[in-house]
Amino acid sequence: MKELTEKIYGICDIYAKKYEIEQSQDWLLLKIQEELGELNSAYLKLTHRGRVGTKTPAELETNLQEEIADVLAFVLLFARERGIDPELAIKNKWFKYLETEIS
Structure with a gap:
């Protein structure tokens, strides 16, 4: 996942430089919110609860997939900026329940 995150960072860095955007933690967090809104919109359109034109x-369906990619990419970038290992965070948060079930 680290390699994927670094590729995403490279692309985001090009975008940020082109549009003179400072990639601060707040900007990344706000982008997650923006992209989540776009994901909601794509889902509503796909499920015939929004204007599809x-x-x-x-x-x-392609638009929904692209918006999921955007949300995931910005979550990975935010985690990178905060020094969080997403795989470890998921393991610690989610997989602990598997250990509880086994016991």
């Missing part, structure tokens, strides 16, 4: 079902 001329988009086909396949285009709507």
Whole structure:
């Protein structure tokens, strides 16, 4: 996941330099919120609860996938900026329940 995060960081860095954006922790957190809103919108359109215009079902599904990618990418970037290992955080938070079930 670290390699993926670094590739995403490289792309985000190019974007930030092009548009003169400081990639602060707040900006990353706000981008997560923005992208989550876009994910909600894509889902509403896909489930016929939003205006779809001329988009086909396949285009709507692609849009949903792209918005999921955006949310995940910005979460990974925020974790990177905070020095958080996402895999370890998931293991510590989620997988502890597997150990409880085994006991």
